[in-house]
Amino acid sequence: CNNGGTCQIDESGGRCACLPGYTGARCETGTNICSYNNPCDNGGSCSVDGSGDYNCACRPGFTGKNRETRNQISNYNPCYNGGTCGLVNNRHQCACRVGTTGKLCEAGKQRL
Numbered sequence: 001c002n003n004g005g006t007c008q009i010d011e012s013g014g015r016c017a018c019l020p021g022y023t024g025a026r027c028e029t030g031t032n033i034c035s036y037n038n039p040c041d042n043g044g045s046c047s048v049d050g051s052g053d054y055n056c057a058c059r060p061g062f063t064g065k066n067r068e069t070r071n072q073i074s075n076y077n078p079c080y081n082g083g084t085c086g087l088v089n090n091r092h093q094c095a096c097r098v099g100t101t102g103k104l105c106e107a108g109k110q111r112l
Helices: none
Strands: 006-010 015-019 045-048 054-057 084-088 090-093
Touching: none
Parallel strands: none
Antiparallel strands: 006 015, 045 054, 084 090
């Protein structure tokens, strides 16, 4: 058996039990992983390339094979009133300027 398939023996002989993404008598044929199990995280869209491998097109602010990692540096800044956006525990967090408070620095001054 190819591509990680396992051989199973029964009264009729042997056969291959294929891993998801493979078919055929010996698990030799790759299937379109995007059609049955989108591996892309965080809203990424899946496509299969000519070799049968998949690629994820990511939304802004994400990176990684499966778009599982937030970019450390991105143009996305949800903070108001001049607050700066940073990444803490893989989540955006605002550092507010003096005189402003709130999760997005929205309180204390008029929104810019």
